[in-house]
Structures are given as C-alpha cells and as structure tokens.
Amino acid sequence: MxxxxxxxxxxxxxxxxxxxxxxxxxxxxxxxxxxxxxxxxxxxxxxxxxxxxxxxxxxxxxxxxxxxxxxxxxxxxxxxxxxxxxxxxxxxxxxxxxxxxxxxxxxxxxxxxxxxxxxxxxxxxxxxxxxxxxxxxxxxxxxxxxxxxxxxxxxxxxxxxxxxxxxxxxRAYRSLADQLRRLERYAQLMAEHDQARGRRARLLNLVVNPGWRFVRGFVLRAGFLDGWRGLIYAWVEANYVRQKFIKLWLLNRGQRIA
Missing domain, CATH: 3.90.550.10 (Spore Coat Polysaccharide Biosynthesis Protein SpsA; Chain A)
Incomplete structure (x- = not known):
C-alpha cells in the first residue's frame, strides 16, 4: 500500500x-x-x-x-x-x-x-x-x-x-507504596460506581471474592511461576478486591468511606 x-x-x-x-x-x-x-x-x-x-x-x-x-x-x-x-x-x-x-x-x-x-x-x-x-x-x-x-x-x-x-x-508502579495508594483509590472509585448502580455487597463477597482472586491468579493461572513477585502481586490484588467490597458494604449502609 x-x-x-x-x-x-x-x-x-x-x-x-x-x-x-x-x-x-x-x-x-x-x-x-x-x-x-x-x-x-x-x-x-x-x-x-x-x-x-x-x-x-x-x-x-x-x-x-x-x-x-x-x-x-x-x-x-x-x-x-x-x-x-x-x-x-x-x-x-x-x-x-x-x-x-x-x-x-x-x-x-x-x-x-x-x-x-x-x-x-x-x-x-x-x-x-x-x-x-x-x-x-x-x-x-x-x-x-x-x-x-x-x-x-x-x-x-x-x-x-x-x-x-x-x-x-x-511500567505501572514506582514502588509498593505507589501501588497500594493507587489500588486504594481504584477500590473507592469502583465501590462508588457499584453503589450508584444499586449493587449490594454481601458477607460472602468480603470473604470469598478476595480468596478466589488469589487462587485464580497464583494457582490456576500459574502466578507462582513468577516467584516471589508473583506471590506479592497476587496477594496485593486480593487485598484490592477485599477493600472494594468493604467499601461497598459500608456505602450500602450509609457510612462514609473517605
């Protein structure tokens, strides 16, 4: 051409x-x-x-x-x-x-x-x-x-x-602190988005969803092959899911999250 x-x-x-x-x-x-x-x-x-x-x-x-x-x-x-x-x-x-x-x-x-x-x-x-x-x-x-x-x-x-x-x-994160700050903000934005659209958080979400994210990434998708980096990444990712549902749980009940 x-x-x-x-x-x-x-x-x-x-x-x-x-x-x-x-x-x-x-x-x-x-x-x-x-x-x-x-x-x-x-x-x-x-x-x-x-x-x-x-x-x-x-x-x-x-x-x-x-x-x-x-x-x-x-x-x-x-x-x-x-x-x-x-x-x-x-x-x-x-x-x-x-x-x-x-x-x-x-x-x-x-x-x-x-x-x-x-x-x-x-x-x-x-x-x-x-x-x-x-x-x-x-x-x-x-x-x-x-x-x-x-x-x-x-x-x-x-x-x-x-x-x-x-x-x-x-090249997403300048440091672990940078990653944690970003994911905390993303968790808040996602919780607010879900709250605005009527989604409800259940106790099962707070317990099961973070664990499933870790298992899916670290075990089923072989994140363990990335060694200690894969372990930390999977653990921080699971924590993001936990934060998201905690924030949504609180918003569902009229509580402030920020």
Whole structure:
C-alpha cells in the first residue's frame, strides 16, 4: 500500500505528573503520524516535556479516566487511534505487528495485544497479570471508550477484532507504596460506581471474592511461576478486591468511606 493510501494513525495519551515516564512512552510511538497528549494540570513539567518531544498537548480538567481518554480520541487528526497510558511502551515486536496491520489497510475494526507488567525489576509472565490482552488500536468511527464506568474503562468496537503479536510494556508502579495508594483509590472509585448502580455487597463477597482472586491468579493461572513477585502481586490484588467490597458494604449502609 502506498504512503498516500496508508491509513493515518494518531497516538492518544492522557497524563498527570508523568515527567519521568513520558519520554520513553513517546519514543516508543515515533512511528505514529501524530501524538496527542491530554494533560490534566501536571505540576512537574509533563506537558512541557511532551510538547518539546513533538506531541500536540492539550489541557483538560480531569473528570474521569473514560471521559479523558474519549476526549483525547476525539481530538485526533486521524480516525485510526492507538491509546496508551504514560506508563506504557510499545515494544519493537508490537510495533512491527502494528505497522504490518497498517500496511494491509487495517482489515479489522480493532486490534488487541498482550500487556506485560513490570514488577520489582522483572516482567510478570503468568497469573492475572499476563497476557492481560487490551484493545487499544481501533477505528474511532466504529467504537471507542464507551459506557459509563470511569474506572477500569475499556474500548469496544462494532466489527471484527484481531490479535497482534508483541507486548505492550506496562511500567505501572514506582514502588509498593505507589501501588497500594493507587489500588486504594481504584477500590473507592469502583465501590462508588457499584453503589450508584444499586449493587449490594454481601458477607460472602468480603470473604470469598478476595480468596478466589488469589487462587485464580497464583494457582490456576500459574502466578507462582513468577516467584516471589508473583506471590506479592497476587496477594496485593486480593487485598484490592477485599477493600472494594468493604467499601461497598459500608456505602450500602450509609457510612462514609473517605
């Protein structure tokens, strides 16, 4: 396919205080025709650094992960978009797969690929952490960041979805403290989301669900093959589930959780 007929591609990223990670993210996207960064008021120079690296930077007050990502997609100059977070990077193998799909004219409505999470100096390759396939490359005319949920948001498209080879690197946590802070916030957001939609937490949820998350990830999905990293990851994940249902239990009973 000639360059003139080749579909244009915009990378879309949302940021907040990611100055230490934005450069590596943008460098992995240098094959895209355009990079759009939507920043929600960073105070560490993220927006300035992204602009210096060639991204088109927009500022928008944060009102939810899904809304922020949808806004970024709508600002793209091209209908084909590749959505990343600032802590993610396209690997060479995934880059080659994306370029091959693009050269073939993007035959599907969207594409999924595996995401691998870096955890204490190594990438997790088992358990609930991997392959963690995500749909991030898609035709915005046929889908996008749909639904009402602002946490654990996801893309859906109307049409066929294919898988691409290669991994999206996810360098999610700067430290254990950073992970625990994030998951505590996510647990609150999910509890509030479920409460608003009438979901009720039961004692069984507080006891069984965290244990099931651990068993599923560490045993059934072989998280133990990641060694001590897999154990810690599975245990922290189970704790997130526990927090979510405790918070929902309290909200169901009119109690404050923050």
């Amino acid at each position: 000639s360059d003139l007929a080749r579909p244009g591609l915009t990378a879309c990223i949302i940021t907040f205080n990611e100055a230490d990670r934005i450069e590596a993210c943008l460098a992995s996207l240098d094959f895209c025709d355009e990079i759009v960064v939507v920043d929600s008021g960073s105070s560490d120079g993220t927006a300035e650094r992204a602009a210096a690296l060639g991204a088109r930077v927009l500022t928008r007050a944060f009102d939810g992960y899904r809304r922020q990502k949808d806004f970024a997609v709508q600002q793209a100059a091209h209908d084909w978009v590749l959505c990343l977070d600032a802590d993610e990077r396209v690997t060479p193998e995934l880059r080659a797969a994306i370029l091959a799909a693009r050269a073939a004219g993007f035959a599907a409505a969207g594409y999924r690929f595996a995401r691998c999470t870096e955890y204490f100096g190594a990438f997790l390759r088992h358990g609930n952490a991997y392959p963690d396939r995500v749909l991030r490359l898609f035709d915005r005319r046929r889908g996008g960041w749909r639904g009402e949920r602002e946490i654990h948001e996801h893309v859906s498209v109307d049409g066929p979805v294919e898988r691409l080879a290669g991994d999206l690197e996810h």
